[in-house]
Amino acid sequence: MSAPVATSPGAPWLGITMGDPCGIGPEIVAQAIADGRAGRCVVIGDVAVMRRALRQLGRELPVAQLHELVDAAQCPPACLPVWVPPGLPEGLVALPMGQVNDAAGAAAACCIEAGARAAMAGRIGALVTAPVHKEALAAAGVPYPGHTEMLQALAAAPGGALPPVRMMLANDELRTVLVTIHLSLRKAIDQVTFDAVLQSLRIAHAAAARWGQPQPRIAVAGLNPHAGEGGLFGDEELRIIGPAVQAARAEGIDASGPYAPDTVFMRARHAPPAHPGEFDIVVAMTHDHGLIPVKYLGVEQGVNVTLGLPFVRTSPDHGTAFDIAGKGVADAASLVAAVHMARRLSRG
Known part of the structure; x- marks a missing residue:
C-alpha cells in the first residue's frame, strides 16, 4: 500500500467519477480515499452507492453529500465527499452487482459528462475516471464506445470539429501513445494514415512538457511484422509511417523509426539501473500493439491518460471486474x- 498523500491547502481538488455502479469502481474510489492515498478529491456519483462501497470494504467513514463542488472545501478531512451530478438516475444501489445494466451505463455517462464540464470550467483541477463497462454504455444508448471518444466529443466547441486526442497508457517503465484505439483491427489499419501518425507525434511531443520532458525521445512502432522488412511484409511503413516520422523530425520533434513492433517496447522499457530506456514514449499504430506490453508490466500501476483534451484526464488501467x-x-x-499522475499533470 502506498503512503497517504499529504496535499497542501492550496492544492486543487480533483474529481473522481464513480464509474459503473455495478463494477469495482465505487469500491476502489472509496478505498483510495479512506486510506488517505487520494488527497483532496471529490467523488462524482451516487451517495448510496458510495456508502455501500464503504460497507463492502468494512470501512467506517462519513459520506458528505455536496450540493455544489465548491462545498468540498468545507468538508472535514476524514470524510468522503460526493457530488451528485444533475440527471443522475435514481435507485442505483438496488442494481445487481457484477451485471451489465442500462441504468448503470447511463449513470456512468452522466458522471463523466458532469466531470468533464466541471474540469473545463475550472471547478476541479483534473478528472480521474473509474472504470465503465462498454456494453452498459451501449445499452444506455450512449453513442461512444468508451471514455476517450466521449470526452473528445464533450471537449468540442458547439458545432465545431472534434479536438484531436490520443490515448496514452503509462507506468513507471513504459509510456505508449496509440494512433488508433477502439476499432476492429481491419478498420484500424485503414485509419493508420500519414496525418494520423504525424498528429499522434505532435500530440505526444506537446503533452510530454507536462511531465517535464520538453524534448521527449519518441520511438514509432511499425504496423507490420519486422516493420515490413522493406516492403516484404507490407508497405505501410514505407508509404505512411516513415514519411510521417520524417515530417515530425522536420518540425523539431525527436521521433525515430518505424521500428519492429515486437522489440521496440523492450528497448523503450525504463528500468534503471540495469535497463535505462532508449526512448521516453512509444507511438503504436493499434490498440493491442501498444497496450499489451504496458499491461504485461503490471496492470496495478498502469494509468490511462487522454492527451489533447483542454483538461487533464486519467484513469486506471483495468476494467469493471x-x-x-x-x-x-x-x-x-x-x-x-x-x-x-493527474495531480502531477494538473500542476504542469
Missing part, C-alpha cells in the same frame, strides 16, 4: 496511480 465486484477485494493501486 464484474467477477469480483462487491466483494471488497479489488486493488485500488491503479486508481491511486491515476490520481497521482
Whole structure:
C-alpha cells in the first residue's frame, strides 16, 4: 500500500467519477480515499452507492453529500465527499452487482459528462475516471464506445470539429501513445494514415512538457511484422509511417523509426539501473500493439491518460471486474496511480 498523500491547502481538488455502479469502481474510489492515498478529491456519483462501497470494504467513514463542488472545501478531512451530478438516475444501489445494466451505463455517462464540464470550467483541477463497462454504455444508448471518444466529443466547441486526442497508457517503465484505439483491427489499419501518425507525434511531443520532458525521445512502432522488412511484409511503413516520422523530425520533434513492433517496447522499457530506456514514449499504430506490453508490466500501476483534451484526464488501467465486484477485494493501486499522475499533470 502506498503512503497517504499529504496535499497542501492550496492544492486543487480533483474529481473522481464513480464509474459503473455495478463494477469495482465505487469500491476502489472509496478505498483510495479512506486510506488517505487520494488527497483532496471529490467523488462524482451516487451517495448510496458510495456508502455501500464503504460497507463492502468494512470501512467506517462519513459520506458528505455536496450540493455544489465548491462545498468540498468545507468538508472535514476524514470524510468522503460526493457530488451528485444533475440527471443522475435514481435507485442505483438496488442494481445487481457484477451485471451489465442500462441504468448503470447511463449513470456512468452522466458522471463523466458532469466531470468533464466541471474540469473545463475550472471547478476541479483534473478528472480521474473509474472504470465503465462498454456494453452498459451501449445499452444506455450512449453513442461512444468508451471514455476517450466521449470526452473528445464533450471537449468540442458547439458545432465545431472534434479536438484531436490520443490515448496514452503509462507506468513507471513504459509510456505508449496509440494512433488508433477502439476499432476492429481491419478498420484500424485503414485509419493508420500519414496525418494520423504525424498528429499522434505532435500530440505526444506537446503533452510530454507536462511531465517535464520538453524534448521527449519518441520511438514509432511499425504496423507490420519486422516493420515490413522493406516492403516484404507490407508497405505501410514505407508509404505512411516513415514519411510521417520524417515530417515530425522536420518540425523539431525527436521521433525515430518505424521500428519492429515486437522489440521496440523492450528497448523503450525504463528500468534503471540495469535497463535505462532508449526512448521516453512509444507511438503504436493499434490498440493491442501498444497496450499489451504496458499491461504485461503490471496492470496495478498502469494509468490511462487522454492527451489533447483542454483538461487533464486519467484513469486506471483495468476494467469493471464484474467477477469480483462487491466483494471488497479489488486493488485500488491503479486508481491511486491515476490520481497521482493527474495531480502531477494538473500542476504542469
